[in-house]
Amino acid sequence: EVQLVESGGGLVQPGGSLRLSCAASGFTFSSYSMNWVRQAPGKGLEWVSYIAPSSSTMYYADSVKGRFTISRDNAKNSLYLQMHSLRAEDTAVYYCARAVGKLDLDYWGQGTLVTVSS
């Protein structure tokens, strides 16, 4: 069974940093591209970042470019999102999601809540 479990969310002050993790199991992690998608309170889904299976390619939404860094450790079946210079508008539930390249965004985790507030 495919499982994606996010962790690392919490309360952080504006300008602060946080690192999210996503533990994957039930599939060959190194064969899939991975994504972070977020949902702000009362808002819709917003794609944040993409990383290719071998980490050869990363893409970011304009809203986080230069502040967030996506990475993965295929040996540990783990995906990460390092977030710096956090703003109130980054407050959201962050989901990791699996994809086949740029296709088939299929399985999602349950999400981890990030709250940016003083």
Added chain:
Amino acid sequence: QSVLTQPPSASGTPGQRVTISCSGSSSNIGGNYVYWYQHLPGTAPKLLIYRNNQRPSGVPDRFSGSKSGTSASLAISGLRSEDEADYYCAAWDDSLRGWVFGGGTKLTVL
């Protein structure tokens, strides 16, 4: 403002057929597959339709998807109370180099 456009709400009575539209452009829906998700608060979004009109195993055939040009739609027939949820369309966008989503449609079963 979402890149893909969906109606914010839809409703129907049990047993009815409801459709949800999703409009995009040539860089996303026009040139790539469309995906549909069902999302309940506090849960992981669930894939309902992939590659425009394919259903993952376990998804009832009451759910169907279609695409034409730069628009797509999700149809739910034989509406049930458990279908009450938020529905999102998505596609890869070649210009933005990332996934784009619709703003979501809240489905109410009356």
